[in-house]
Amino acid sequence: MRIAAMGDGKRATGVPPVCLGVVVGAHGVRGLVRVKSFTAEPESVAAYGPVETKDGARRFAIEAKGMVKDLVLCRLEGVSGRDAAEALRGTELYVPRERLPETDGEEEGWYHADLAGCQAVGRDGTVYGRVVGVQNFGAGDLLDIAPEAGGETVLMGFTDENVLEVDIAGRRIVIDPPIGTFDEGNGAGEDDA
Template sequence: MKDTGRRILLGRVAGAFGIRGEAKLESWTEPRSAIFRYQPWILRDARGNEREITGVRGKESGKHVVATFPDVADRDAIEAMRGTEIYVPRSALPPPSEGEYYWVDLEGLKVVTVDGVSLGTVSHLFATGANDVLVARDDERERMIPFVQPQYVTSVDFGAGVVTVDWDPDF
């Protein structure tokens, strides 16, 4: 692969759409059709095999995005791709706006309280209906901290590699 840096998971092949080799995609971009702006794609199948592809086109259709792959022309080939994950190099994404973050950029940062108590590192983040949640993990436990600024997440310092939180270490 050309870019050996971090990758962002943007979606997955959900199955075939019609009989002409189009694919239904689950897209986690906003809007969903924005997935086509970020190429090349790195396709990773269930066995871990990867290949890079460019020139994928598509549009929104119902609750899925419909895609046409330049090298796939029949329904059976698309069905064989079901579950294939769609990644892009982190460098393919534009810089986030002020006060916004790509989750992948936060993963691995140290998490400390405003009082300097270490809570471990950012393991991952996930979305809920109300807000995103930062998961801080150390050798002993995992803490789920609402990613609400500035109430709970008081600062993110990429230079120092630290996320500072206003959070009770015993919670």
């Protein structure tokens, strides 16, 4: 089971909460919200109890009411009209890690939150940097990696071709980045001219 975690908010336990989904807009006039779920089964976004905002300032009881395409229609406690629902657009919905089932550490037996801080190394041992998070802008998961050499983070597709091994216990992932992913000039063969 993979559940995404975005951001680095921490609660009193010191363990980062896990982002189950993000509100992408309102549905209708009675306060329902459309949620892009990051859970393996989309409607499970409401299965772990109340959700809260990234900063923990707002908390909502959540109920899944159905699906529209790949989005979950949800009722959030205290959100009663379209304007209130629309005001939540972009709000990430988190739960404390301890509410989620334990993972077995096998393939797919970890959460995206577990990847944050893992060292990204090549199959030849090259250290590329550290994973700072996993993003998804609609076309699939992307690893957000802070390069070892510094500078802006690099987004790399989280695919079987690019990510060869995930070793949560060893706090590392083995990657085979596409050519040009970590090159300064974003192009291979610049020195060949």
